[in-house]
Amino acid sequence: MRLMSTSWKLLVVGILIGIIVGSAGVFALSQYVASTPKKIVVFAGAASAPVLEDAGEVFQSRYGIKVELRFGGSGSVLSAMKISKSGDLFIPGSPEFLIEAAKSGVVNVSTGDPKIFAYLVPAIIVQKGNPKNIASLEDLAGIGLRLGIGDPESVCVGLYAKDLLERAGLWESVSRNIVVYAQSCDATAALIPTKAVDAIIGWHVFQSWTPDKADIVWISPDKIPKIGYIAGAVSNFVQDRQSAEAFLDFLASKDAQAIWARYGYFATEEDAKVHAPIAEIESLW
Amino acid sequence: MKLGDFALDRINFEVAGGECIALVGPNGSGKTTLLESIAGIHQIGTGRIEINGVDVTRLAPENRKVGYVPYDCLLFPHLRVDQNIGFGLRNKDAIAKRQISEIMDWLDISHLKDRSTKGLSAGEKQKVALARALVRHPDVLLLDEPFSAVDANSRMQLVEDLQRILSQARSTYGYASVYVSHDLSEAQLMTSQVAIMNSGSVEHVGSWEETIRDPKSRFVAEFMGYNIIHGHIDSIENGFAIIEAEGQTLCAVSTGLMPGQDTIVVVKPQSISLSLDRSVRKKSWCHCKCNVIEGSVAAIRGKGSLAQVSIDAGFALSLNVGLDVLEELELGLGSKVFAQFKASDVTLLPAMTSSDQKISISYKEKGLDTI
Amino acid sequence: MKQKKASTFGILSGGCLIFLSLFLLVVIFSALMFTNPTTLGSALLSKEIHFAVALTLVTASIATLLALVVGIPAAYFLSRTEFIGKNMLDALINIPIALPPVALGTALLIFFTNTPVGSFIDNSIVRFVFEVPGIILAQFSVVSVLAVRLMKPVFDGIDPRYERIARTLGQSEFKSFVKVTLPLAKNGVFGAAVLAWARAMGEFGATVTLAGATRFKTETLSIAMFLNLSVADLDSAMAIILILLVLTVLVLFVSRKIVYRGAVTS
Secondary structure (H helix, E strand, C coil), X not given: CHHHHHHXXXXXXXHHHHXXXXXXXXXXXXXXXXXXXXXXXXXXXXXXXXXXXXXXXXXXXXXXXXXXXXXXCHHHHHHHHHHHCCCCEEECCCHHHHHHHHHCCCECXXXXXXXXXXXXXXXXXXXXXXXXXXXXXXXXXXXXXXXEEECCCCCHHXXXXXXXXXXXXXXXXXXXXXXXXXXXXXXXXXXXXXCCCCEEEEECHHHHHCCCCXXXXXXXXXXXXXXXXXXXXXXXXXXCHHHHHHXXXXXXXXXHHHHHHHCCCECCHHHHHCCCCCCEECCCC | CCCCEEEECCCCCCCCCCCEEEEECCCCCCHHHHHHHHHCCCCCCCCCCEECCEXXXXXXXXXXCEEEECCCCCCCCCCEHHHHHHHHCCCCCHHHHHHHHHHHHHCCCHHHCCCECCCCCHHHHHHHHHHHHHCCCCCEEEEECCCCCCCHHHHHHHHHHHHHHHHHHHHHHXXXXXXXXXCHHHHHHHCCXXXXXXXXXXXXXXXXXXXXXXXXXXXXXXXXXXXXXXXXXXXXXXXXXXXXXXXXXXXXXXXXXXXXXXXXXXXXXXXXXXXXXXXXCCHHHCCCCEEEEEEEEEEEEEECCEEEEEEECCCEEEEEEEHXXXXXXXXXXXXXXXXXXXXXXXXXXXXXXXXXXXXXXXXXXXCCCCC | CCCCCCCHHHHHHHHHHHHHXXXXXXXXXXXXXXXXXXXXXXXXXXXXXXXXXXXHHHHHHHHHHHHHHHHHHHHHHHHHCCCCCHHHHHHHHHHHHHCCHXXXXXXXXXXXXHCHHHHHHHHHHCCCCCCHHHHHHHHHHHHHHHHHHHHHHHHHCCCHHHHHHHHHCCCXXXXXXXXXHHHHHHHHHHHHHHHHHHHHHHCCHHXXXXXXXXXXXXXXHHHHHHHHHHXXXXXXXXXXXXXXXXXXXXXXXHHHHHHHHHCCCC
């Protein structure tokens, strides 16, 4: 019996030591791996997801700097940055969140011009074939319609949707039909291909993300008070400022423009204003 | 007992109202299974069970009027004693309450009324289980080894109690009872008839008297504890068969067996008397044809106030001897002794055991879920 | 029989237990220490949190009740009956427990929006997608199977002979189940119910996918916490953690009391 307990002792101690050493080793290794090759962590609103993913790959192959992307609702990722006090770049889906980020000290927009990469126009996205025959913003108040928008508190396009409905005097009537407030741009966009709702108010590019499952219904120009744009800033928690700024530069470059265009984003204000001539643009200064 | 198949033979016996039959047999012979089949706990494949003239073969247990007292009583642990007893009664009204207290009085367990089932003695549990079964006035009462869990001291009292209760119940209400036991002497006290089971079939049914006197098969004889001797019939003379067995010569009243046949000689232990010489000991035997077998004492075992003596005479003979006789004859291991028994006390059985062909009623134990 | 010196093995295994407990306590308390009492206080008084508390209590209780209504007979049947394919069914039933709740919620969402049967139900009978019934359904899906898993061993542990004896005493299968099996299973079933309820209270993945995260409509406590985090409202998030802790402790405490009063061994 004595003999057995000794071997048991050794076994248990051995295992524990193994666990401790093992975890310490893995931890150290991960830190090492994380710190040695160049890497930037980008917190981004999902509005620009497809482009950032492609651009990140190109950037990495060109400059050898790894781009780690964290997507979510623009507000959600901002909160994540605030709580974790980490992140190199913040690229929300609309400027309002950059302003908020500046206010809460996550970014500093006074240094240099924030680079604007692409413009977004709010539009109604419906099921392919428009089975509910939605032609205008007013139609969204129709009885029995089920709608979805982004959560105005944490999603860029949600904020814009609420704003434009309010300004058109339609918030009361249309919001009655809103059954879901999605928590990010991609979640909002996904409501249509999964047939979860009849229509959403989203960015115009959402339709080009799933063209065979969605149709776009442009909102009449007089009802679009504001168009959005995607801009980014280096965060105050940045580890490698040079690499971060390099990526921002890249996103504004001609090469990247092609990527933006490929996914249907408007490259210039003029292109966007075709659909929303009287729209304002939120200023960052 | 989650075995796949257990075959019960064609079982044929009847119990009249007011009568009690003992169901005995070695362990594993199927006594409890048969009892549970009568209760409806097991569905039988082919065959019939009739209770009070009603064919209950396909009826669920709750529709047969049986009262079942299992060997471990199975009192419901979450109910009090009086609640246990009243469990099977349809209403819980004043009439029911009266019935419960009446039966508790009758069984002398009124003082246990509000007790929980924990901490009851084995005897008390028995009575509660019995009350629970009887209060519904079943047509058949099924008792499974009531005294298996009771210690020897309390047993006597309990046996008397149960005898009294059961005979009262039978005469008042006229229900039939089936009493399972592996203890023959106990079973004899409680019942008038016996059915002996062997590996799933009923070998023999009859009154105790009949069975004791005339065991019809080797199995029954062995079960009753009789001596079994293998022998060969040499000849028949004057109505007596002369049998040769292990070098000894026996004679028995001839019963239709022919010379040249092998036979099984059955000698009841109580028919044997011992002596130290060849002279016939018992005076009353002098005019009868007697067997006097020489042998030596092989073993002596104490059995209370009697000694069980085994004698080696080429074949084994076993009998119970009073301690006084043992002393008188000064018997010890190896002592030479003569076993004497009358020819008329010997039963001859054919060597081939006549068991019926297994017209088996085989079924799978499925509990209560299938009908 | 006290040993003079505790064995090394005993110390080490005891140490593991202490480590786990400390781990939990440290996580919880450091989270609570993060916010100050005043902001926490005002957060606790918010209407939104009150709504979330009420909604969560109601939906979790209904889901648990439904899970029991379906789960008790299912567990009993699974325990008592042998049938072809039983092993397979047994394994099948375990799937929802192994499946991530988000996957379950997504499957339900797709069912109601993309299949003819599902859309018919959702459009004409009960609206589940992005509505409160969806919360109940999501919680039910996760919890019902858990309940069956927990209750089967309870019925396994009750000698079927009690039921048989009850039947010889004139009770039908159903009656003997109700009068004998259930009372004997009382404690086990209750324990399973409490665990199921706690799980339902904390359900997030399936709920948020099927019912959405709509404030003041489908906002359960865990969804409220999620929403608060996404706007970096840590005070409200903390308030919710506090509420959930208190509720859990209360329920566990009360259920223990009830079990021990019953004085039936589990």
